Amino acid sequence: MSLQSEIAKRRTFGIISHPDAGKTTLTEKLLLFGGAIQKAGAVKSNKADKAATSDFMEIEKQRGISVATSVMGFEYLNTKINILDTPGHKDFAEDTYRTLTAVDSVILVVDCVKGVEEQTKKLMQVCRMRHTPVIVFVNKMDREGKDPFDLLEEIEKELNISTRALSWPIGIGGSFKGVYQLNNKALNLFSASKKHIADDSIAINGLDDPKLEELLGQRLTNKLKDDVELIETVAEPFDRDLYLSGYLAPVFFGSAINNFGVQELLETFIKIAPSPQGRETDTRKIEPNENKFTGFIFKIHANLDPNHRDRIAFCRICSGTFQRNTFYQHNRLNKKLKFASPTSFMADNKSLVEEAFPGDVVGLYDSGNFKIGDTLTEGESLQFIGIPSFSPEIFRELENSDPFKTKQLEKGIHQLSDEGVAQLFIQNPGNRKIIGTVGELQFEVIQFRLKNEYGASCHFRPVNISKAKWISATTPQELEKFTRRYAQKIAFDKENKPVFLASSAWDIEYAAKEYPAITFHETSEWE
Numbered sequence: 001m002s003l004q005s006e007i008a009k010r011r012t013f014g015i016i017s018h019p020d021a022g023k024t025t026l027t028e029k030l031l032l033f034g035g036a037i038q039k040a041g042a043v044k045s046n047k048a049d050k051a052a053t054s055d056f057m058e059i060e061k062q063r064g065i066s067v068a069t070s071v072m073g074f075e076y077l078n079t080k081i082n083i084l085d086t087p088g089h090k091d092f093a094e095d096t097y098r099t100l101t102a103v104d105s106v107i108l109v110v111d112c113v114k115g116v117e118e119q120t121k122k123l124m125q126v127c128r129m130r131h132t133p134v135i136v137f138v139n140k141m142d143r144e145g146k147d148p149f150d151l152l153e154e155i156e157k158e159l160n161i162s163t164r165a166l167s168w169p170i171g172i173g174g175s176f177k178g179v180y181q182l183n184n185k186a187l188n189l190f191s192a193s194k195k196h197i198a199d200d201s202i203a204i205n206g207l208d209d210p211k212l213e214e215l216l217g218q219r220l221t222n223k224l225k226d227d228v229e230l231i232e233t234v235a236e237p238f239d240r241d242l243y244l245s246g247y248l249a250p251v252f253f254g255s256a257i258n259n260f261g262v263q264e265l266l267e268t269f270i271k272i273a274p275s276p277q278g279r280e281t282d283t284r285k286i287e288p289n290e291n292k293f294t295g296f297i298f299k300i301h302a303n304l305d306p307n308h309r310d311r312i313a314f315c316r317i318c319s320g321t322f323q324r325n326t327f328y329q330h331n332r333l334n335k336k337l338k339f340a341s342p343t344s345f346m347a348d349n350k351s352l353v354e355e356a357f358p359g360d361v362v363g364l365y366d367s368g369n370f371k372i373g374d375t376l377t378e379g380e381s382l383q384f385i386g387i388p389s390f391s392p393e394i395f396r397e398l399e400n401s402d403p404f405k406t407k408q409l410e411k412g413i414h415q416l417s418d419e420g421v422a423q424l425f426i427q428n429p430g431n432r433k434i435i436g437t438v439g440e441l442q443f444e445v446i447q448f449r450l451k452n453e454y455g456a457s458c459h460f461r462p463v464n465i466s467k468a469k470w471i472s473a474t475t476p477q478e479l480e481k482f483t484r485r486y487a488q489k490i491a492f493d494k495e496n497k498p499v500f501l502a503s504s505a506w507d508i509e510y511a512a513k514e515y516p517a518i519t520f521h522e523t524s525e526w527e
């Protein structure tokens, strides 16, 4: 098959949601449709991720399991689907943000009872930064939830995106009867606790078909007719280009646990979602159909088994064909590397990859060569961009508890920061280490792993920092002036970029007023 056809048949996406909205359940149902798993339950193991447990080993066990479900590939209707898994637990949200740099689109799951939640908003912000196309799946329609019109309005307002329903629910909760597919005017009737997968769509001849009333009764039929009329008068027809550019989210309704609305979602997804897209680098845009292989590392998973120290670096293929046992250029290290056992993971299976194409993700065994964001090519010197760090939310100073293990601590904390476990900011003089995370659990992870893998002991000291802003200036002299004036609040990130560590929003405002030549950035990459 030509490279072009390999690209055209691929869809690489992530499923995101606030914990508990049904991401795991939906993932599992999609895998069932794809025949990738035989029974429900295979993906569930990852689910405990979201429990607000502080039992560290429990989390690590789950993280171990989640390697297997990091990327789930399967074929459906001649399409190769790659689902990139994202951790459910909010303390590992950074992992999710990074995974979103490796997808071409997302499916966002919203709970119809709870509507748009905290984490949904944050994840959407990340999607918007990259104009990632989003499909919304409103889940749990078998429960008494919010009115679907109100939900659409809430999604538009809270997530700052236009919506267009492509299916419409008939009744809700106890009276939920099914969904009407607005585009192909078919009806799907709901039967709770469906264990099997069946094509249950009923063709009807438009909303005036008498069959409708026979199936739904008069009240629900009238309500459906009114709803559809309203949608079709107020909403524009679905515009795929607007969806592809990230401005319009098609919306589906269903109940993942009951396997309802999932097939329509999947089939529409295959039709409208983008195939692997071009990606920006520091020198030029790479198109997927270029013959030469390029890819970047977006996730690194440590192997917690002390007997097998190697890690797995997940590489998203951006162009050309990746081949096993072929030398590729690691641009940051300016080093040639080849991979004898590139791996793909699927539920509880893993298999050796001989070749892989744009949109695919391969797991590369790594003994410490990779950092998040590293680029592999066939020799061209370039670096993929668009894999920024975001300002962490919690900051602590890391202190060494065992002076005899200083070296181990240095090595360990740098490696953990390369893996993306947390962000490390160094303040000089003094080599003060400020750790920034999005959740408390990350501190536990660091402490545990430093001890377990590097033999180093540490503790954390509270610091008066609430925000990190990357800074740039109109001239190097201006930057120098600013960093001198604010020396105590300046630190350097893992790429040695200067960061302003602010104790409050007021702090930033004040500094910005005092130094208009300085720009403060939310993330480590800016235009």
Ligand code: G4P
Pocket: 017, 018, 019, 020, 021, 022, 023, 024, 025, 026, 047, 050, 088, 139, 140, 141, 142, 143, 254, 255, 256, 257, 258
């Ligand atoms: P997450 O990955 O987004 O965190 O959510 P997950 O799929 O684990 O689902 C969260 C809970 O919501 C689970 O219940 C799941 O069974 C339930 N759920 C998912 N889809 C639907 C749906 O369409 N309707 C209803 N009524 N519930 C749904 P749980 O009690 O936490 O777990 P379990 O004991 O059912 O496994």
